[in-house]
Structures are given as C-alpha cells and as structure tokens.
Amino acid sequence: MRQAGTTAWKTIEGILLIAVALVFVFPFLWMFLTAFKTMPEVYQFPPTWLPESWQFQNFQTAWRSGPFLTYVWNSFLVAGGILVLQLLTGVPAAYAFARYRFRGKEALFALTLIALMIPAQVIFLPVYVELSHWGLVNTLWALILPYGASAFGIFLLRQSFMQVPDEVIEAARLDNASEWKIMWTIMVPMAKPVLVTFGLFSFIYHWNDYFWPLIMTNSQEVRTLPIGISMLKAVEGGKQWNVIMAGNMILVFPILLIFFFAQRHIIRAFVYQSK
Amino acid sequence: MRKAVAMREIAAPEPGAIAGAGAKAGMSDLLHTLRPYLYITPALAFFGAFFFFPIAYVIYLSFFDWSLLNLEEIEWVGLANFGEVLRDSDFRQVLGNTIMYTFSTVLLGIGIAFFLALWLNRQAKIFGFIQAAVFSPHIISLVSVAMLWMWLMDPQYGLLNAILEFFGLPAYSWLADTNSALLSLILVSVWKVVGYNTIVFIAGLQSIPKDIYEAASLDRFPWWRTLTRITIPMLSPTIFFLLVINTISSFQVFDTIYIMTQGGPVNSTNMLVFYIYEQGIDFYNGGIASAASVILLGMIGVLTMLHFRLMEKRVHYR
Numbered sequence: 348m349r350q351a352g353t354t355a356w357k358t359i360e361g362i363l364l365i366a367v368a369l370v371f372v373f374p375f376l377w378m379f380l381t382a383f384k385t386m387p388e389v390y391q392f393p394p395t396w397l398p399e400s401w402q403f404q405n406f407q408t409a410w411r412s413g414p415f416l417t418y419v420w421n422s423f424l425v426a427g428g429i430l431v432l433q434l435l436t437g438v439p440a441a442y443a444f445a446r447y448r449f450r451g452k453e454a455l456f457a458l459t460l461i462a463l464m465i466p467a468q469v470i471f472l473p474v475y476v477e478l479s480h481w482g483l484v485n486t487l488w489a490l491i492l493p494y495g496a497s498a499f500g501i502f503l504l505r506q507s508f509m510q511v512p513d514e515v516i517e518a519a520r521l522d523n524a525s526e527w528k529i530m531w532t533i534m535v536p537m538a539k540p541v542l543v544t545f546g547l548f549s550f551i552y553h554w555n556d557y558f559w560p561l562i563m564t565n566s567q568e569v570r571t572l573p574i575g576i577s578m579l580k581a582v583e584g585g586k587q588w589n590v591i592m593a594g595n596m597i598l599v600f601p602i603l604l605i606f607f608f609a610q611r612h613i614i615r616a617f618v619y620q621s622k
Numbered sequence: 623m624r625k626a627v628a629m630r631e632i633a634a635p636e637p638g639a640i641a642g643a644g645a646k647a648g649m650s651d652l653l654h655t656l657r658p659y660l661y662i663t664p665a666l667a668f669f670g671a672f673f674f675f676p677i678a679y680v681i682y683l684s685f686f687d688w689s690l691l692n693l694e695e696i697e698w699v700g701l702a703n704f705g706e707v708l709r710d711s712d713f714r715q716v717l718g719n720t721i722m723y724t725f726s727t728v729l730l731g732i733g734i735a736f737f738l739a740l741w742l743n744r745q746a747k748i749f750g751f752i753q754a755a756v757f758s759p760h761i762i763s764l765v766s767v768a769m770l771w772m773w774l775m776d777p778q779y780g781l782l783n784a785i786l787e788f789f790g791l792p793a794y795s796w797l798a799d800t801n802s803a804l805l806s807l808i809l810v811s812v813w814k815v816v817g818y819n820t821i822v823f824i825a826g827l828q829s830i831p832k833d834i835y836e837a838a839s840l841d842r843f844p845w846w847r848t849l850t851r852i853t854i855p856m857l858s859p860t861i862f863f864l865l866v867i868n869t870i871s872s873f874q875v876f877d878t879i880y881i882m883t884q885g886g887p888v889n890s891t892n893m894l895v896f897y898i899y900e901q902g903i904d905f906y907n908g909g910i911a912s913a914a915s916v917i918l919l920g921m922i923g924v925l926t927m928l929h930f931r932l933m934e935k936r937v938h939y940r
Contacts, residue, residue: 364748367738368755371817375758377781378770393784436668439661447658455662462669464926465677468874468895469919472902472911473676473683476693496668526657555763557877562903573765577881580769588773595766602761610754613761618821 375599382406382593389589402589409579409594414567418575419597425490425560425571426553433497433549434542440496441504442530446516462498471562478563489563490571494553500545507541508534540612547609548616551602572598677919684913689906703913712889713897713914720893723808724872730812732864735819740853743824753824757817764814764877771810772797772882797883800890807878807891815871819864826860827853866929870922894918 381389382405383398409415443449444456467474474493475484483489511534519529535542557573564570579594580586606613684703688696707713738756742749759767774781775796783793796806830853838848854861876895879885885892885900892900894914902911 364752368752371759371813372755374770374774374813375762377774378766381773390779392779393787394779394781436665440665443658443661447661449655449658452658455666458666458669458674460930461926462673464870464929465673465919465922466870466874468876469915469922470673470676470680472898472908472915473679474672475902476683476690476908477671477676477679479690479693492668493672495672496665498669501665551761555761555765557763557765561880562899573763577765577769580881586776588776588779591769592773595769599762599766602763603758606754606758606761614754614757614821617760617818618825 375603378592378595378599381588382596384589386587386589389587405589405593406597408587408590409597412579412590412594413575415572415575415597417568418570418572421487421569422554422572424487426550428487428491429494429553430546430549432491432495433500434546436496437500437504438530438535441501441508442534444501445505445508459498459501462496463502467493468558471559475562485564485566485569487569490560490569493559497545497549500549503541503545504538507538511537543609544612544616547605547613551605551613554602680912680915680919683908684916686909686912688908690902690908691906699909703909704916707910707913707917710910712892715889716892716894716897719804719889719891720873720875723804723811723875723893724869726805726808727811727815727872728865728868730808731815731819731868732861734812735816735823735864736861738816738820739823739827740849742820743827753821757821759814760818762814765881767810767814768878768881771806771813771878775806798887800887803883803887803891807875807882810878810882811872811875815868819868822864823857823860826857830856862929862932866925869925873918873922 380396380398383401383403384395384405385398385400385402388395388399440459444452444459478484478489478493483492515533515537516529519533524533555573556571557577560571560574561577564574567575576591576594576598579591685698685700686696687699687703742753742756777783777793777795777798780796782796786793794802797803834852834856835848838852843851874895875893876899879891879893879896880899883891885896895918898911898914898918901907901914
C-alpha cells in the first residue's frame with residue numbers, strides 16, 4: 348500500500364516538475380519554433396507546433412534589415428571594453444582594500460558598497476548631460492565609461508584576495524617582487540575562479556543591456572545588438588513575428604550557449620551579487 | 623553559498639595587512655603610505671564621475687528649469703518642479719502604478735520562489751536541470767523577453783490566447799486593455815525574476831546547519847512547525863535581501879514598458895523610469911524629469927539605508 352503511494356506521488360511529482368520546467372523554458376522554445384515558420388503559418392490560428400517547412404531565410408531577413416555586423420561588433424566592443432576596464436580599475440582597488448591598512452579605508456569601502464545599490468536608471472539624466480558636455484553622447488565611450496568601475500567586481504575580488512595566504516606574499520616580497528607585480532602575477536592567477544565568475548556576470552549583463560545604449564546613442568554606427576533587434580519590431584509596418592524571433596535568437600543564442608557550458612559559474616556569478 | 627560575507631569581513635582584521643613598517647626611509651616611505659590610495663584612485667574616479675557626481679548633479683538640476691535642447695539656458699525655479707510633479711495627475715498615477723507593480727512583483731516573485739526552492743532543493747541531477755531551467759530567463763536580455771511575451775500575448779495569434787481557447791475560455795487583450803496591461807507586465811517580470819529568487823533561496827537553505835533539522839525531527843516537530851520555527855527564521859536574512867534587491871529592480875522597470883506598451887494604454891503602465899525618460903528625453907522637461915529622478919532616488923536611498931542597517935544588525939547576532 349505504502350509502496351504504491353510513493354510511486355503514485357513520484358509520478359505526480361515528476362509531471363509537476365516537467366510542468367514547472369516548461370513554464371520557464373517553453374517561451375524560448377516557442378521563440379525558436381516561430382523563428383523557423385513562414386508568415387502565413389505564424390498567423391495561423393490555432394497555432395501549429397513544429398514549422399511545416401523550416402525557413403532558414405528568416406535569419407537572413409533579420410540580419411539584412413540593418414547593419415547587424417556593426418551591431419554585433421559594437422556589442423563585443425562595449426561588453427568587452429567594459430570588462431577590461433573594470434578589471435584594470437578593480438584589481439588594484441580590491442588589492443588595496445584586501446591587503447593594506449590605511450586611513451579612511453572603511454569609509455572608502457563603504458562608498459564602494461553604496462555604489463552597488465543605486466541603479467543606472469535613476470541617474471541616467473545627469474550622466475547624459477555630463478557626457479554631452481564632454482561631447483561623448485552617441486559614441487561608444489558613452490556606453491563604456493560610465494561602467495568603467497564595478498563595485499560588485501571590487502567586492503568579489505577583495506574577498507578572494509583576502510583568502511590568499513600571507514606566506515605566499517611574504518615569499519614574493521623576499522624575492523624583491525614589486526607590489527604591482529605581486530598583484531598581477533600572484534594574486535590575480537590565484538583568484539582565477541572569481542575572475543571567471545565576475546567576467547561572465549559582467550559580459551552577460553552588458554551584452555544584454557538595452558537601457559543605456561537606447562538613451563546614449565542615436566545613430567546606427569554606435570548602436571548595439573539589443574537596439575538593433577528591438578528595431579526589427581518596426582520593420583515593414585506589420586509585425587513579422589518570425590523575423591523578429593529569428594533576430595532575437597541572434598541575441599539570445601550566444602548567452603544560452605555560454606549558459607549551457609558554464610551554468611554553475613553563471614548561476615554563482617548572478618547569485619553572489621552583493622551576498 | 624556564503625551569507626553576510628560583506629559585513630563579517632569588514633569587521634575582521636585584514637590578513638597580512640601591511641603596516642607602514644617598511645625599513646626604507648624618505649621617498650619609499652611616502653610611496654608606501656600613498657600606494658593604497660593610488661590603487662583605489664582609478665576606481666573611485668569612475669564612481670565619482672559616473673555615480674556620486676551625477677547624484678549631486680541631478681539634485682542640483684531639479685531646482686532649475688532646463689532642457690536637453692539648450693543646456694546653456696537654465697533658470698532657477700526653486701522647488702517649483704517638485705510642486706509641479708506632485709500636482710501632475712499623470713505622475714500620481716505613475717507613482718501608483720510603480721507601487722502596485724513593485725508590490726505585486728516582489729510579493730509573487732518571492733512567494734513563488736520560496737515554495738519552488740523548498741521543493742527543488744535536492745541533490746539529484748534532475749533537480750539541477752530544473753533549477754537551471756527555472757533560472758534561465760534571468761540571463762536573457764529583457765529586449766528578447768519583452769518581444770517574446772508580446773508575441774505570446776498577441777491578441778489574435780498569440781499562444782496564450784490559443785491556450786485559453788483550448789480550455790474554452792474567452793480570448794484576452796493582454797496589453798491593450800487598461801485593466802490588464804499592468805497585470806501583464808507584472809506577469810512577465812514575475813516570470814523573469816522567480817528563477818533568480820529560487821536559486822538565492824536554495825543557497826540560503828543549504829547554509830542552514832543540518833543538525834538543527836535533526837534536532838527538530840528528534841523532537842518530532844510536524845513539518846509546518848519546522849517551516850515556521852526553523853526554516854523561515856533562518857532564511858530571514860535571505861528574505862530581506864531579496865525584498866530589497868527585488869524592490870529596487872522593480873523600481874527601475876523600463877525595457878518592458880518601452881517595448882511592450884510605451885506606458886499605455888492611457889498611462890496605465892507608465893512607471894517612474896519611463897516617466898523620467900519621457901519628460902527628459904521626449905518632452906525636453908529637464909526640470910520635471912530631474913525632480914522625478916530625485917523622488918526615485920529618495921525611495922531607493924531609504925531602502926538602501928534600511929538594507930545596510932539590517933545587514934549590520936545581522937553581524938552582531940552572528
């Protein structure tokens with residue numbers, strides 16, 4: 348009796364598990380399926396599941412609707428540039444906060460923590476005015492510079508720098524290694540897992556960002572992929588959902604691919620956030 | 623996953639901190655003292671230029687009448703912008719929408735995630751897959767999420783209405799109806815945030831010491847008592863963290879509004895950041911936009927302070 352009860356419960360639980368997973372994954376699957384349908388099939392009601400004939404040219408149509416090569420390149424430059432800059436500013440700051448004693452340290456670190464909490468959406472207007480005084484609006488710099496330092500990155504790196512044993516650093520100092528060299532050739536390699544985690548977080552976040560490029564750019568040469576994709580909506584009047592979904596796949600696919608391979612790191616990266 | 627790392631580490635003495643005891647005198651001593659400052663200067667310069675200065679600047683700008691069309695022409699108006707914003711019935715609706723949206727998103731997002739976490743917190747591989755599936759919307763660009771849901775919510779050809787029809791229910795004009803547009807945006811944001819919250823809860827659950835549960839089972843605690851006496855109190859830092867983070871991120875909602883509804887129909891989905899965007903960038907009302915920014919800043923500032931207060935407290939009783 349009891350045995351049967353658990354089996355029944357296990358079956359129900361299994362079905363529920365699949366249902367829950369579907370609720371979160373199915374929309375993506377629907378994006379994928381729509382991206383391969385013809386227009387008449389998209390506007391068929393009730394909808395069909397699998398495409399009747401797989402339309403690969405939707406991707407071509409999406410890609411040709413704007414300078415997508417430029418968008419992709421800009422997205423890489425922006426997300427990559429931000430990451431490099433964040434590491435260049437973050438590593439020394441984290442090293443100082445982790446390994447030195449100096450006046451005002453607590454207060455300065457508190458300032459860094461505060462910067463973790465206020466989102467860009469709240470202060471975009473003054474930053475826009477500031478950037479326009481410097482003549483940087485509508486350049487890639489306007490997309491990169493405001494994110495040049497990451498409080499979250501400093502926070503994470505500091506944690507891992509503090510865990511490096513004193514002996515390692517003492518030994519390096521006895522060998523007359525400069526502080527700068529110790530930082531980049533000893534501390535940084537030892538913090539590799541954290542660097543990967545942070546790198547994924549930062550890259551994905553800025554790859555996906557829509558708000559900042561929307562506000563700061565107004566010409567195609569400096570726009571990023573999310574903007575290009577969102578403009579598909581207006582292509583040729585009516586909504587060509589198959590082309591729009593194909594465009595979305597161009598944006599989503601790299602991230603899903605990374606997620607597939609680096610799931611653990613990515614989940615950790617996003618969940619560590621200010622923990 | 624570690625918890626309350628931040629404050630605990632601040633309180634701890636720095637391992638291997640370098641006291642200024644270097645034997646070399648003069649220049650190198652000075653360098654020794656200055657070095658940490660040199661190391662943090664670049665990062666602080668960026669925070670200064672793109673975070674602290676803008677905060678001060680937007681407060682300053684909120685006392686002026688100005689527009690992006692001509693930044694030279696700016697006129698002192700004192701508190702007039704705030705008066706105008708608060709009298710604006712559109713803005714009051716925006717505030718109401720924001721609060722409604724935030725409240726529902728946060729409550730549903732955390733509530734659903736809590737039960738999912740209790741259920742999905744298991745070691746078997748299949749649970750790992752389900753956790754990843756639930757989490758996946760979190761790493762997808764909001765642009766894609768917004769367009770995807772627009773398609774799902776398409777009144778004539780969308781999948782959601784097809785499903786309703788399959789069950790014999792009437793079709794729904796998700797985003798076109800003033801009664802349901804805001805609810806539709808709430809649905810999308812709950813869908814996107816639940817996975818993140820679930821994983822954070824699971825991390826919290828895993829950090830609860832197992833022996834507490836063993837003691838409870840020895841004492842023959844019923845499950846609900848274990849839940850209310852052990853699990854929920856032990857998770858309270860996690861719950862609080864999620865409350866703050868979710869509230870702040872709900873305040874910033876913009877992408878879905880911009881792509882899916884443009885604040886409509888009839889202002890029913892207009893919220894703070896979109897209002898600031900419209901006033902500042904579309905209508906060239908810099909003063910009004912700045913005043914609204916300051917109000918939003920104040921709301922987030924209060925939350926942030928509350929957060930740090932409670933985090934500090936947590937350190938003491940740990």
